[in-house]
Amino acid sequence: MSQVTRRELLKSAAALGTAAALSPALARTAQAQTTQKKELIVAQSGDISKLDPHFSTSSNDIRWSFNLFDNLTSRHPDGKLYPGLATEWKLTAPTTWTFKLRSGVKFHNGDPFTSADAKASIERTYSPDAKTMVATVLTTIDHIETPDAGTLVIHTKKPDPLLPARLAFYGGQIVPEKYLKSVGAEGFNAKPVGTGPVKLGSWTKDDKLVLEANDAYWGGKPDFDRLTMRPIPETAPRIAALLKGEVDAITQLPADQGERVAGNATTRVAGALYAGLYVLAVNSKRPPLDNPLVKQALSLAVDREAVVKELWRNRGIVPSQPIAKGDNHFDASLPPLAYNPNAARDLLKKANYKGEEIFIETTVGYLTNDKQMSEAIQGMWKDVGVNAKVEVIEYSVRAQKNREKSFKGVFWSDPTSTLADPDGMMWRLLGPGGPQDYWRHARWDELGNNARFSVDEKARGEMYKEMTKIFLENFPWIPILQPYEDYGLQKYVEFTPNPNQQFEIRRFNFKFKRA
């Protein structure tokens, strides 16, 4: 198809206003979108910071660590839990889960996968020496037994019905015990070895990550020989690469560019309502952010509706609580977070706010629209008298600050609801010892702990209601929106996005449309 034709199509699609109203001409040329490709090329907004799955939970990293490694259980895009490296699991006693492990699985370096690896992986996540970023995910576990190579018995401190779901996500990736011990953490990060559908080919920083298909994968070889990830930090070139056919898929597609991708005859937009929230996480240790009244004011000063409407083209919802829509115990009766600049000004006066600087440290494009939202919110905060400053930082710097908890003020975070339950989001991240442990509140901590171990769903519901109430007085996060996370895909890519940001390329979710 010639360049001119494509441009005419683009123009006509734009004129029609929506991508759905395809003219007959468009439909005819769109139907024959197939390929014989053997290489899948994906462009995302930044390079990887860590390939070690226990040391990073950011979307740019987990897209790949979930493909290099397997978990015992696996959550598919349909939201259900499926067998992974474990084929069955049963609650064999009130505090005991027994997992039957898949046999015949080998790591990329040929070592066999056994229960010893599972045990070592899980214990590593909460080991104080390892200092992982997933230390609070599996802390319900008391001890693990490996009666034989194919069986894993996990004893929890208290009854934990969510354990299999926990193992499906961050921290549940299984790493090889022997290899890790022999190369150490840094060596493992440089040359990771897992059981996943792809293995590491090469990693040239800021250039590309090349992953080779694992021919012997237990779930079947994926529908490509090679998967290449190219970091393209700037949005315009990333989209241009998709439109020109240089890449097969792009991530972090902003809503106001989605129309271009949808209107183009060879590409489409696929999105999922994010199972999580985009929030401004607060370093509540830094004054004046240690004052709840200040944080309440900051929340009231944000016109979330305008952000969703103008920056996201309505592809998102205004949150009402720190629990994502779609999760257990989401309270539909709560109203969306309010916008009231006058009330905000009053609260600031009450709080004795003296004009101290409040920093918004933002990356550019790591979270879709992060910089634009930062500038908009800075303007909104300035309107109510806050001395707000935006500082742009590189993704690598953000990763560092995240590990050291050294942010200057507020920073963007996209907490994922890993269990479809508040325990997997606000408790996992904001709880004591968690990666965003900047704020403590005795009653909130007590409730969170109890809710984790209770099996009475009704009681849990009440506890989360009270936690939400405390949350909305103290705002350890300032939730901004729950967006649709969009991907741009070539039409010959058959792929369903996962609401939890995993880029699932295993056979059951990805294939090229072949003639």
Next chain:
Amino acid sequence: MRGVLGFLGPKLLRALVAIWLVTTVVFVVMRLSGDPVPLLLPPDAPTSEILRVRRELGLDRPLPVQYLTFAANILRGDFGRSIHFREPAISVVKGYLGATVELGLTAFVLAALVAVPIGLLSAIRRNTPLDHVAMGVALVGQAAPTFFLGILFILLFSLKADLFPTGGRGEWKNLVLPALTLGAFAMASIARVTRSAVLEVLRADYIRTARAKGVAEWIVVVKHTLRNAALPIVTITGLQFGTLLGGAVVTETVFSWPGIGRLAIQSIYNRDYPVVQCAVFLSAIMFIVLNFAIDLVYGLLDPRVRPKA
């Protein structure tokens, strides 16, 4: 022989002083912000690493000793370890060098090849529309900030006209817009100087003599004019080659060209100071060496410098 040495001597001295100056400035600036160690190591570096680096830099010794240690390290090519890439800074920088050389050379050759004929034509066809347009464009080319020129080119020739890619390095098409952007200033300067140099020569007596003798016009132009105008033309061309390096930083950023200019900027954003230090220093050295080489060439060409027979 004495003539050449007498000519080269000061130039060599100047080059060496420039190198010394860069070393000193880099050293001073790094110390200006206080303790340089946090700049050179990742924050999660173990204490043993920190102690090792402190020892290597001689930070517990008096300042002059530190300076000498620093200079000695640099001469060995040791700029420390890149925080972002986790390998020696110098190997990182070396990896990006080729792209900058490719861009710079192309820009330069393009500039010279286009500018000299245009300057020549403008001089010969003085005060015609061709002359006015060419010199007008040259004026704009000299005044336009390089980065904005690049953006304009992207807007017009990549986005609106879809003739070239918007950036990156790959096939020859990727080289066109960056080379044009980088070479614009040089092209404009060389064209203007060529024009005035040729005009000067055209007015000269020996040209009139040649014409009076009935020598064909084009021979007059090419043989006599160019040969005599060569000196200022070569001078300006040589000068412009050096400035290309400075323009490369901006051009590489605008076009996402993976050269050391862009590396330096990215490393600043990444707070990767070992690489910044190394990139700045190596660029400076390259620049100084190039200039010295140009001085050499200039010296060989300039009859005033050649030793008397």
Next chain:
Amino acid sequence: MSATPAVMDSAVTVRGGAAGRRTARLALAGLAFVVLLGVVAAAAPWIAPHDPVRQSLRGRLGRPTLEAADGRARLLGTDQLGRDVLSRIIYGARVSLTVGIAAVVIGGLVGAGLGIAAGFRRGMTDTVIMTLADAQLAFPFILLAIGIIAVLGPSFPTLIVVVGLSGWVSYARILRAQVIVLRSREFVEAITALGGSVTRVILRHVVPNVLSTIVVIATLELARAIVLEATLSFLGLGIQPPTPSWGGMIYEGREYLDSAWWISTFPGLVLMLTSLVVSRTGDWLRDLLDPTLRGE
């Protein structure tokens, strides 16, 4: 070429005739442009049609129009946060002129100081300073600038000092040359032999000569400083947002080149025009006042 006769000539060497008058008119027009720009910058709060930092998410990425959603004109469109581009360009002139002029002053003072010191003390001081000057000329200053700003962090004072220091050499050379002449014995002897007073000669002839040369250099340097500041702001190392600066606006508009091209293009055109006019004015002034500078 002996320097003495040149100094003894009339106070200011002016290119005569019709060409000279035309050049003078052009130079005057150029200067008028600079003054106009200064006036616009100073009067920004009264001239700018809108608040340059007022955001309006609903009005973002608006095309240039005579009637936007609120009924008022956005002659050059709005940027990604709904701010009026024209107003930001007007306020951006403040940044460009402030940094430009401050840098010229700093460069001038440092350069003059070093030049006078070199000319006065000769010997080692002279050699050192002149080699320093040569070395700095032979160097892409922007590399040093980004290195310095990288470590010290971008801030207004750092920016002015860095841009200022980028241009001291031209002033130094001129001042040095003049001082050398003034100190030479032949000069003093020639003047006293002709029956004049050295002080009077300095005041009536040398100072105006030097001043006119400095004016030419300052003008050319102003153009260069404005472009350097814009370049540094474009790289994120200069004026930080949300303060409007032409370089910063061009940077912000980059990702919208295909959809909202006006965000980058208009500030860029204004920058180009300013650079062109100011540097041409410098050229014309040089033609008028001191053609001997042409070699620079």
